[in-house]
């Protein structure tokens with residue numbers, strides 16, 4: 001077998017076999033097949049999409065390239081949650097504690113992430129002394145005792161994805177539904193949980209810009225899950241504007257805590273309720289959405305969900321006082337309020353660009369070696385649908401740079417202000433399972 005023949009076959013529209021995909025992935029991970037051939041293969045896939053069977057086979061090849069989590073020592077129902085990534089996405093920090101307060105077990109190995117802000121791990125690391133590296137045994141014990149743990153990847157999970165994703169990033173081949181589905185699902189299958197909740201973001205700040213392509217991605221992932229006897233629930237959610245009010249690592253943890261205290265932004269709170277309720281219904285803990293919402297509300301009001309976050313911080317050696325005292329988080333040197341130059345309704349607030357601004361402030365990484373600044377970011381005071389007078393504060397910038405002119409100009413352009421009130425976009429578009 002030769003890589004070049006497989007690339008040509010794919011380019012000509014033939015369906016690749018298990019052996020051919022194994023040859024490519026195994027050869028690539030072992031360093032036998034070079035980047036340039038895999039790049040050509042990835043580009044071919046962007047023009048001749050992977051068939052359903054190829055998506056499944058590729059996922060399995062990637063899954064088998066590394067270790068898998070063994071959750072057999074965890075007592076109870078293990079669930080997992082994943083977001084395809086969005087600006088200001090701190091949902092795991094709210095949904096995880098909510099699910100844990102019902103006794104569902106979330107044993108999550110998380111990533112750092114490239115882009116506008118850090119991943120969940122970076123956010124957690126903004127809590128002083130919080131440990132993201134735990135011995136695997138302690139990790140499983142923690143989940144048995146408090147139902148919740150989020151740590152860095154201590155197992156070598158899906159090394160094929162690490163290599164392929166880095167290559168896709170620099171060859172313009174990220175946005176292929178089959179490649180995204182196999183990348184996400186190989187990691188989710190390796191995480192061992194039976195029920196997997198996928199938050200598939202749709203809109204300006206997401207990979208999937210429209211509901212139709214997001215639905216295609218969601219169906220692809222549900223099918224891969226089914227073939228592996230896993231229950232996958234994909235929720236298509238709105239990412240036209242940043243999620244919640246805060247964008248930036250410590251700022252997002254503060255917003256998650258506020259949400260667990262029942263003081264979160266309405267739309268973000270709604271998203272957390274909707275995602276949690278899907279798993280509660282799936283696992284038979286609640287019979288309907290109404291019942292799930294009312295029970296989640298109770299867990300928030302009684303502070304049981306917040307208590308789960310506190311326990312996780314305590315078990316992972318973080319300073320639990322941050323829950324009451326936000327001044328213990330890393331603090332930016334400067335804050336700047338940005339004022340509106342126009343009057344009218346916020347018609348849109350470009351998520352992608354706001355994310356880019358957060359990255360310029362230092363909240364995210366361009367390259368995986370980059371060090372990020374956990375204190376900086378943006379607090380959005382005005383969002384889509386809000387009315388603004390000239391001079392009103394649109395947002396506050398938390399920065400360690402004294403000169404933020406570039407970011408300020410960009411942010412002003414992110415706010416599209418019109419005379420007419422825009423139609424409200426739903427937070428949840430669709431649930432696919």
Ligand code: URA
Pocket residue numbers: 084085174179180181183184207
């Ligand atoms: N997230 C992933 O893990 N992989 C992709 O390909 C895209 C988003």
